[in-house]
Amino acid sequence: MSRTVARVMIDALEELGVRHVFGVVGDALNPLTDAIRASGSVEWVGCRHEEAAAFAAGAQSQLTETLGVCMGTVGPGSVHLLNGLYDAAKSGTPVLAVAGQVPLAEVGTDYFQEVDNDLLFRDVAVFRATVTSAEQMPGLLEIAVRTAIGRRGVAVLTVPGDIGDQELPADRPARLSVAGSANRPDDPVLDEAADALRDGGKVTMLVGRGARGDREDVLALAERLAAPMVLTLKAKEGFEGDNPFQVGQTGLIGNPAAAHAMDGADTLLLLGTDFPYREWYPEGKKVVQVDRVAEHIGRRVPVDVALAADVGPTVRGLLERLERRTDREHLDDAREKFGMWQQGQQRLAAPGHDRGLIGKVRSAFDNRDHLVRPEALAAAVDALAADDAVFTSDTGMATVWLSRFVEMRGSRRLLGSYNLGSMANAMPQAIGAQLLDPDRQVVAFCGDGG
Structure with missing residues (x-):
């Protein structure tokens, strides 16, 4: 038929x-x-x-x-x-x-x-x-x-x-199935990367979306290297919750602890990221980059060891070649600075912030109408949202508040126009997410153009 x-x-x-x-x-x-x-x-x-x-x-x-x-x-x-x-x-x-x-x-x-x-x-x-x-x-x-x-x-x-x-004719259907495969680097380049990390002094990891499916292996490598882990915005949902190595984000919406971890390193290990802001990469560092997309390697920062492969098999190959570091000073220092920054952010998000002396002075300049502060609102959403909620955000300050005050713990997911930087994307993305699972909580951080 x-x-x-x-x-x-x-x-x-x-x-x-x-x-x-x-x-x-x-x-x-x-x-x-x-x-x-x-x-x-x-x-x-x-x-x-x-x-x-x-x-x-x-x-x-x-x-x-x-x-x-x-x-x-x-x-x-x-x-x-x-x-x-x-x-x-x-x-x-x-x-x-x-x-x-x-x-x-x-x-x-x-x-x-x-x-x-x-x-x-x-x-x-x-x-x-x-x-x-x-x-x-x-x-x-x-x-x-x-x-x-x-x-x-x-x-x-x-x-x-x-x-x-x-x-x-009935005998001409379209067959669309396709199976993926994981790529692992050859042993010589894995040996070269392991040598660079072993002998490269203090290591900081910059982890992106391409590593999200390999969380446990990436955490094991951070432990092995005693390396602070700087996250891109799109890596929040895979690596932020229950992670004793992460120090938040660098770049325009980042924090001083992450910048310090990058600047204070001797070697940078880039895993599954095409973080675009060249001015936020420190100069004079040895760089090892892993990315399944070969053209991503080296286009933001000069790379010493390039591994064009999937993150998971590559990290497992490195774990086989590296011993645990005993010197944890670089990691501990970055984590301490990150904790101090988080405490300051929590004070900004406190509902009673504007009633204190510092808050009253600040309000005289930026909140004369005594509106609800976006920090407090974002923190309230974080506290009340489900641990499997899907969050979407419009480009601009809506993303800043979400990135700083909403933790991607549990199985939370995060979507936004984080590469194109379009406007009015949060609501249609939220609709697409909600239709996948009508019972799952979806929260859209919509900007004034959305």
Whole structure:
């Protein structure tokens, strides 16, 4: 029994485990939305704007570590996806965007609402293609999905409005399954890295999102090296709670203890991070960097030993080669400074702060209307939120308050536009998160533009 192009596409996404497709309906998407309507488990989530659809799909992708899906109809509808797709691309998370297009016979004639999607999405997508026949669609869909997952990026598949209802034979399904693998460096480069860490004096670790799946091994390495652990914002959710080595964040929203740990080190070990602010990397340090994406290595700071591999197998290889350090002074000093900074932050967040002498003086300059202080509000949210809550934040001060006063303990998750720095992302990301699990608490820190 034959099936339509749209039906084959939705059936394949259903088999892959996709549960939601976010978008705004339009004529060019009618065959696809009708196929979703008839689906047993894929749900269409209508959005007010396609940008929100892309943000929601990207949020689901980040939370599930698999494919998020969004759709935009012909012309302006697909154009509106662009900002949310840039966020997914810069966050390194796989998203499939299905873009509507004018009827196939009209492509290239400057037809009403016609946009060259392959050109439009050239910069943001790791794969982009226009389906020009029904027979072409299953193969292009397979390539699009596997490229998005394999390269952890955005794939854009453009479907002309008159293609979706065309029939395909039953023996031509789209098969989208893809299995990942972990990469380990060769022994000689592991030996070189171990020697650099063993003989490199005081070591500080800068840990990013790419290490989150290997928490216990990374903590074991910090213990072995007696190394303070500086966290990027996106590593908060994996390494902040119950971690005797972490000293918070560096950079624009960081703290003096983390900066001191970086400046006071002889060797920096970068694990799964592409922390972008070059001015916050100290100069004159030996640097060992581990990242599964080879082009990330050395583009922020000169690197002495480069390991283009996954963090987990690499760290386990280093643990086999390193003895436990007995000198803990560097770690203890950084942790003491971090504790003092935390105490100062807690005083700022105290509800009665403005009633004390220092608080009254400060209020005369920055809180003359006696509003609730954002520090106090963020601390209250931290105290009351569930230990498995999902937090999202808009760019700007909303992220600052969350980063400083909300601890990612337990199984809490954190999402934001932390690489693109877009505005108004927190709410659509929260919607995507909530739809994954309606019973899970989701808290959005929305800025004044959100």
